[in-house]
Amino acid sequence: MQFSxxxxxxxxxxxxxxxxxxxxxxxxxxxxxxNLNMTIESDDVDLSSAHSHASATPKSxxxxxxxxxxxxxxxxxxxxxxxKLYASGTLDEPVSKTILRDxxxxxxxxxxxxxxxxxxxxxxDWDLWGPLILCLSLAILLGISxxxxxxxxxxxxVFTIVWFGSAIVTINAKLLGGKVVCVIGYCIFPLVIxxxxxxxxxxxxxxxxxxxxxxxxSSWASVNFLSSSHLSNRRLLAVYPLFLFYFAIGWMVLxx
Amino acid sequence: MARExxxxxxxxxxxxxxxxxxxxxxKITQDKQQSSNNSGFNDTSFFETRTPQNAPQGGxxxxxxxxxxxxxxxxxxxxxxxxxxxxxxxxxFVDVVGSNPDLYxxxxxxxxxxxxxxxxxxxxGSIEAIKNGENPNYDxxxxxxxxxxxxxxxxxxxxxxxGALKYFGCRPSLLDTVGLYGYGLTIWLPxxxxxxxxxxLVRWILVLVxxxxxxxxxxxxxxxxxxxxxxxxxxxxxxxxxxxHAAFAxxxxxxxxxx
Numbered sequence: 001m002q003f004s005x006x007x008x009x010x011x012x013x014x015x016x017x018x019x020x021x022x023x024x025x026x027x028x029x030x031x032x033x034x035n036l037n038m039t040i041e042s043d044d045v046d047l048s049s050a051h052s053h054a055s056a057t058p059k060s061x062x063x064x065x066x067x068x069x070x071x072x073x074x075x076x077x078x079x080x081x082x083x084k085l086y087a088s089g090t091l092d093e094p095v096s097k098t099i100l101r102d103x104x105x106x107x108x109x110x111x112x113x114x115x116x117x118x119x120x121x122x123x124x125d126w127d128l129w130g131p132l133i134l135c136l137s138l139a140i141l142l143g144i145s146x147x148x149x150x151x152x153x154x155x156x157x158v159f160t161i162v163w164f165g166s167a168i169v170t171i172n173a174k175l176l177g178g179k180v181v182c183v184i185g186y187c188i189f190p191l192v193i194x195x196x197x198x199x200x201x202x203x204x205x206x207x208x209x210x211x212x213x214x215x216x217x218s219s220w221a222s223v224n225f226l227s228s229s230h231l232s233n234r235r236l237l238a239v240y241p242l243f244l245f246y247f248a249i250g251w252m253v254l255x256x
Numbered sequence: 257m258a259r260e261x262x263x264x265x266x267x268x269x270x271x272x273x274x275x276x277x278x279x280x281x282x283k284i285t286q287d288k289q290q291s292s293n294n295s296g297f298n299d300t301s302f303f304e305t306r307t308p309q310n311a312p313q314g315g316x317x318x319x320x321x322x323x324x325x326x327x328x329x330x331x332x333x334x335x336x337x338x339x340x341x342x343x344x345x346x347x348x349f350v351d352v353v354g355s356n357p358d359l360y361x362x363x364x365x366x367x368x369x370x371x372x373x374x375x376x377x378x379x380x381g382s383i384e385a386i387k388n389g390e391n392p393n394y395d396x397x398x399x400x401x402x403x404x405x406x407x408x409x410x411x412x413x414x415x416x417x418x419g420a421l422k423y424f425g426c427r428p429s430l431l432d433t434v435g436l437y438g439y440g441l442t443i444w445l446p447x448x449x450x451x452x453x454x455x456x457l458v459r460w461i462l463v464l465v466x467x468x469x470x471x472x473x474x475x476x477x478x479x480x481x482x483x484x485x486x487x488x489x490x491x492x493x494x495x496x497x498x499x500x501h502a503a504f505a506x507x508x509x510x511x512x513x514x515x
Contacts, residue, residue, distance in 0.1 A: 146396070147394075150396050150397075153396055153397070153400075154396055157396065157399060157400065171321060172328070172360075172364075174321055174325075175321065175324055175325045175327075175328035175360075176325075176328050176360075177325065233331040233332060233333070234330065234331045234332055235332070236332040237330070237331070237332050237335060237360060240364065241364060241367075244364070244367065244368060244371060247371070248371045251371070251374075251375055255378055255392075255394050256394070
């Protein structure tokens with residue numbers, strides 16, 4: 001959807017590029033303030049696609065974007081609002097406000113990523129704060145429940161496995177020719193919840209179904225983001241490392 | 257004034273050098289592009305399945321991700337066939353791989369093996385602990401040990417073998433050697449699962465079977481390469497490879513399958 005319209009407009013094209021390259025800063029503020037006219041144009045271009053999206057999943061859009069006025073314009077309005085927020089005087093505001101807004105963004109993304117019919121475009125301006133928070137909390141939770149002499153080791157290995165694992169899985173999918181948005185870090189959220197529950201519940205027969213459920217949810221949520229168009233007969237090759245990644249994390253949640 | 261003059265002098269000194277470097281780099285990338293194109297054209301069907309963005313049109317430099325896409329240019333069926341042919345090594349692996357060696361298989365097979373060994377050895381360990389009436393006790397060090405052991409065998413030893421074969425003048429292919437060692441690990445995947453069985457004799461037999469199959473696979477495919485060497489003493493190298501492989505099998509048994 002977004003890549004078909006990318007050729008029409010240069011500002012949209014930029015957004016597409018930022019999506020493809022995980023190590024690039026999505027959009028800088030100067031560009032936004034300079035391209036305000038351009039964003040209005042892109043709104044017009046996107047209208048048809050926004051219509052179709054909203055009609056396909058009317059339920060999810062209303063539940064998540066509470067400040068939306070009219071369903072067809074939800075996506076585009078929300079996005080331009082967000083970019084305006086960043087563009088107008090963030091320098092004067094208190095730090096707490098900034099942090100709260102970022103946390104709110106992370107929460108919205110989390111909701112969208114894990115929701116079965118979530119809005120797949122929220123990660124257009126993606127961040128690494130959410131994955132960092134999730135990864136840190138997972139490592140701390142597992143570190144707490146580990147044996148005393150292996151606490152630090154568990155913490156470091158969970159931390160490295162999550163970061164390196166998601167990087168390698170992303171690179172792997174890119175090498176196979178797919179387009180990946182970096183959501184793998186967000187998708188470990190179910191496993192983090194189970195890791196939290198597992199601190200209090202030590203019975204394997206309760207843990208096992210919980211972990212299996214979280215594993216399936218995580219992998220299913222992230223597989224949804226692998227665009228299938230470029231991966232016709234090698235889809236399994238891109239999906240398999242994702243399963244392995246969540247399986248490894250799930251296993252550590254189960255046993256620790 | 258003086259400063260400006262200095263800067264002029266420096267510029268005059270520098271420009272020709274920079275130009276030479278740039279031209280040199282361009283030459284390298286051009287050469288690479290040509291060679292990769294050649295290897296792709298040997299088998300047109302593989303070349304066509306490539307997505308247009310990954311095709312080396314602009315001659316991607318060595319440090320870009322796109323450059324390595326050519327080593328991941330395989331589809332699901334090919335990887336599964338190669339893995340199966342390494343477990344049942346009837347034909348020569350070089351013929352199976354053809355002109356399209358990949359790094360996907362070696363990397364993900366060894367990564368899978370690391371996690372599978374971690375999982376199965378902790379299952380086996382907890383079975384043992386429950387039998388003895390103790391609490392299951394998990395050792396996290398096994399994971400980091402597995403990472404070091406498996407990766408260094410799959411990539412370190414294969415690099416060493418490749419270097420040695422090159423020294424003997426056998427004209428080995430680096431990707432084929434890495435693929436040989438990487439796909440050779442496939443047999444250990446089912447074996448590590450069956451090794452949960454809590455009988456030590458069964459485990460020894462299984463490890464022996466795994467050793468026999470993967471050693472047969474590696475020797476069968478390395479022998480034609482080694483026999484290209486003129487000096488007969490280089491054949492002794494095959495024995496060295498076998499000894500290293502046996503050491504690897506025993507290491508697996510003692511570290512992961514013994515409780």
